Amino acid sequence: MAETTASATWDERVARARELLAAHPVVDGHNDLPWALREQVRYDLDRLDVGRDQSASLHTDIPRMRAGGLGAQFWSVYVRTDLAGDDAVSATLEQIDVVRQLTERYPRDLRLALTADDMETARAEGRIASLMGAEGGHSINCSLATLRAFHALGVRYMTLTHNDNTPWADSATDEPKANGLTRFGEEVVREMNRLGMLVDLSHVSADTMRDALRVTEAPVLFSHSSSRAVCDHPRNIPDDVLETLPGNGGVAMATFVPKFILPAAIAWTKAADENMRGHGLHPLDTTAAGMAVQREFERTRPRPVATAATVADHLDHMREAAGIDHIGIGGDFDGTAFTPAGLDDVSGYPNLIAELLGRGWSDADLAKLTWRNAVRVLRGAEDAASGIRASRGASNATLESLDA
Numbered sequence: 001m002a003e004t005t006a007s008a009t010w011d012e013r014v015a016r017a018r019e020l021l022a023a024h025p026v027v028d029g030h031n032d033l034p035w036a037l038r039e040q041v042r043y044d045l046d047r048l049d050v051g052r053d054q055s056a057s058l059h060t061d062i063p064r065m066r067a068g069g070l071g072a073q074f075w076s077v078y079v080r081t082d083l084a085g086d087d088a089v090s091a092t093l094e095q096i097d098v099v100r101q102l103t104e105r106y107p108r109d110l111r112l113a114l115t116a117d118d119m120e121t122a123r124a125e126g127r128i129a130s131l132m133g134a135e136g137g138h139s140i141n142c143s144l145a146t147l148r149a150f151h152a153l154g155v156r157y158m159t160l161t162h163n164d165n166t167p168w169a170d171s172a173t174d175e176p177k178a179n180g181l182t183r184f185g186e187e188v189v190r191e192m193n194r195l196g197m198l199v200d201l202s203h204v205s206a207d208t209m210r211d212a213l214r215v216t217e218a219p220v221l222f223s224h225s226s227s228r229a230v231c232d233h234p235r236n237i238p239d240d241v242l243e244t245l246p247g248n249g250g251v252a253m254a255t256f257v258p259k260f261i262l263p264a265a266i267a268w269t270k271a272a273d274e275n276m277r278g279h280g281l282h283p284l285d286t287t288a289a290g291m292a293v294q295r296e297f298e299r300t301r302p303r304p305v306a307t308a309a310t311v312a313d314h315l316d317h318m319r320e321a322a323g324i325d326h327i328g329i330g331g332d333f334d335g336t337a338f339t340p341a342g343l344d345d346v347s348g349y350p351n352l353i354a355e356l357l358g359r360g361w362s363d364a365d366l367a368k369l370t371w372r373n374a375v376r377v378l379r380g381a382e383d384a385a386s387g388i389r390a391s392r393g394a395s396n397a398t399l400e401s402l403d404a
Helices: 002-006 010-023 033-041 062-068 085-105 116-125 144-152 183-195 206-215 263-278 288-300 308-322 349-358 363-389 399-403
Strands: 026-031 070-076 110-112 128-135 155-159 198-200 220-222 251-254 327-329
Touching (some): 002 349, 010 349, 010 363, 026 128, 026 363, 033 070, 062 070, 070 116, 070 363, 110 116, 116 128, 116 363, 183 206, 183 399, 198 363, 263 288
Parallel strands (some): 070 128, 155 198, 251 327
């Protein structure tokens, strides 16, 4: 079957991809729609109704999610690192709230999911499972009680850092301070394990990845990171880390962000970021004003364009390094100004699957990539938590008590 599909025409492979996704839909590890709704309309869902086509403003809406074969989405309840302390906590709560608003507003299409069983139930019902992941450990303000509160509200992974260090963990894109995790950072990982919250190692430094893998008692997640061997960007995963995933049971979900997957895009994006700062804008600003600045910069300095084949190159390598049971997809839609050609928005997943079919990926391999691996890793975190809670209670450690 794989050989026949590999020799098929592009249109035939796309049609086959849609059939596969009907049975094994995509679990996407990371989508920043909640932040886009905050930035563009301050969560006014009447002004930006994602039940209808919103391609003029967003990468994501329900019609395109359906067209793309999306079966489950980890919505990022991200807040920028310039929101600190209690302001970061409050903003994260607002992000959690809007995800819940979305599931209540569109109940025929979206189902709030807290467990792997919930994901399977949503698929059986023909709804899209909606999970939450907090992007950046600054969101908990160094408080394990806040971490527990987020879990109680439905957050099922936390990315240990965003683009800047936390006091207890080093980021991939900041100057090293802890050389990985501090003692309190290790306690954060252990408490996440006890809760059943996936430890997300996207955005963290390679040393933080290695420390977390040493400490964790449960499978880990990379919600939106690709291969450093294919594109040498610090946001990507080194091979030695990918090679540990079979022993850990974790999953690395390849991202679509051009500057992380296409070497030629790294320098271009750095210049574009400086241009945004020169206009008084945050480099991650994807509002209409921010995108106007980006498009004008692109007009005078054309950007290198990634494609679905670029992402497939990463997945080919990640499969070789980690194994087919330990890879997935984490697009980062609505969290990036630019996307690959053919993966322009959430309707594009069939193009990636068609590309992989052309490379000889089997139906069984693709089912693991799109659905089975992600469900398994969440179930693995749940199972680990059941055992851990039988032997220890909640930690009340503080940053000061462990790292003074």
